[in-house]
Amino acid sequence: MWADREFGKLWLARVVSTAGSAVSGVALPVLMYSLTGSAVHTGALAALTAAPYLVFGLPAGALVDRMHRRTVMVVTDLVSAALLASVPVAAAVDGLTPLHLLLVAAGVASVNVWFDAANFGAVPALVGSANLVRANSAIWSAATAVHMAAPSVAGVLIAVIGPAGTMALDAVSFAVSAVFVRMILRPLNQTRRPRTSLKADIREGLEFLWREPTVRLFTALGVGQAIAGGAVTGLIVVYAYRVFDVPETDARIGVLFSALAAGSFAATVVMPRISDVCSPRHVTTVGLSAGVGVLTLLVGADQWCLAVLSTALWGLTSTIVIVNGLTVRQLATPDRLQGRVNLVGRMVTFGVGQPIGALAGGVLADALSVKAALVITALPLVFAAAVGWSQMKPEPGGELGHGLK
16 A cells, blocks of 8 residues: 555545644644533534534535545635634634634534545545555554544643644644645546436435445444444543543643544554454444443543543544444445445434434533443443344355455
8 A cells, every 4th residue: 555656645635634633623622611611512512523414414425426526625625724723813812712613613524524425435446445444444543643642742732832722733734635635646536427316316325325234234333333432522521620630721631532542543453454354243243342341441440541541442442343334335335326325324323423422421421420421322332232243143155355244
């Protein structure tokens, strides 16, 4: 993969924008919590980063399948840069409000839906199906390596220049990403579908996802993962503050985000080997089951080092489930349907499950406690693991790789 210069440009674009997003991923909830002191508001911020998939997922997937993916990716990167730049500008004139943060989070997430619709199809079109697992692992491993370092750096930057000033770095990263994507010479579309009825295009994507049993199963299992993941993401700052008395401007906040990224990085390193020896159903089911144990450990943690370890293990198990499910959908889906099918899958998991988990976690944390919120929002994960084991049937042959049985 490293000898492919065109893939290298896409890889660099993802790494740079991920570095900026990792910084703002710490700065945004810190800003919100410092302005409001509310777990509900902080959870709503996390929910708004996912909810646009539910709103725009269907039309975005269908429309982007008709368009030049490179153009969509460049334009959406530039729009995200402009939205993020508004935060430090507003803070500089004492005009930053919780509503502004919510609108920026929703706006960037909405634009990201269109970027993802193009990116989901661009990767297999650029590298081919034979290299897809390794390409996804290369992108995710580099991105998560950045996530390990960036949050700790963000914690220091927040303490030195404030969270609003730190947000400017994310705006720059999106602009740089747009430049790298624009430089890719190889086509990011294998084919372009003729313009037909938008309704018919949406229906075709939905029908494929519903009829293809493997894609349907992995999407359903991903919902349980997304609900628990939404709660963890939405409550990580609140968890540190309320359970361990870590102030929201303390650099140790970044340590938790780095631990989460370290676990994710470990997952992407082992994914190619795991996919070589295990069927995708085993990978996802074991990952879901391990996630239940990890959340139990996180809830029971009474020492900071144990909380950091639990967060890292959550990053490991959740990323294995997410990357495995994404690769399965990409391999099973024809190029002309990549945007629609992957956006619908993303919409159901990240667009529905993630906001539900984030909002429920925030409400339960304020009404009960952070630990109670994590326990309750883990129940869908338990159910998903149970369903995964119930579907574990020995079948002859294989469909993709070692088989999607």
